[in-house]
């Protein structure tokens with residue numbers, strides 16, 4: 346089902362504008378919400394998860410008014426918050442069983458079936474009798490997904506789930522997310538570009554509370570791909586290039602400095618055309634160099 350966000354705004358009491366007239370349609374499947382720290386992602390996620398009020402705007406999930414019909418939407422919702430805490434002394438099985446009771450699964454046999462199934466799906470069945478306090482970051486996040494999947498939600502919101510995971514745990518977590526994204530609407534909020542590149546067919550970038558771009562991930566990459574130019578430089582030349590060109594990224598590669606610049610045409614100065622990727626789109630957008638009006642043909 347589609348989630349339609351219209352003109353959503355939120356200003357905190359201290360005057361910070363966390364959401365500035367955000368309008369966005371999120372189709373079924375995996376959707377990536379990308380933005381730097383403080384962009385407003387968590388504010389948007391908590392608003393969609395009915396945990397906080399916005400100042401104005403509307404949100405519909407199918408026909409359901411998310412901001413008004415909170416009880417209804419909570420029945421369809423699974424949420425993995427950014428700071429998902431667990432009771433360290435309780436086992437995975439006990440904790441999930443407890444969450445299942447809270448979700449209204451009162452029949453014992455049925456509950457056991459659901460809890461076992463979710464532990465299997467998240468690859469935690471073998472460690473179900475271990476205490477959560479001994480779980481690694483990746484195991485904890487998979488447990489977080491298990492609890493978010495209780496009640497078979499149609500809308501799943503995960504807020505920065507892979508921060509702090511090692512590469513292997515990340516891959517495992519990605520596989521789990523892409524499985525559950527097949528027949529649901531899953532919103533993945535993150536500042537990690539590769540999470541979105543790997544998983545999300547559709548995406549948006551927000552910065553300072555504003556929606557910058559939104560659409561099909563591949564299309565958005567294509568829109569920027571003809572405008573990215575690259576060259577290696579000497580580290581001490583960086584200031585020179587930054588002065589003359591719209592440098593969007595700088596990275597070390599085997600000890601050398603590779604810079605990417607954003608330009609409509611060949612910028613000269615020894616640059617070569619580079620195939621723009623999602624990281625280029627992200628930096629060019631966040632730095633205010635790129636927008637939809639300036640897409641490649």
Ligand SMILES: Nc1ncnc2c1ncn2[C@@H]1O[C@H](COP(=O)(O)OP(=O)(O)OP(=O)(O)O)[C@@H](O)[C@H]1O
Pocket residue numbers: 357358359361362363380381382383384385386387388389536
């Ligand atoms: N309760 C609050 N009161 C005041 N300001 C807040 C509150 N919560 C968030 N903010 C501010 O609103 C802005 C958006 O915060 P938000 O947490 O939504 O961003 P984010 O994109 O999720 O960032 P992060 O990745 O750091 O969590 C930030 O400037 C933040 O400091």
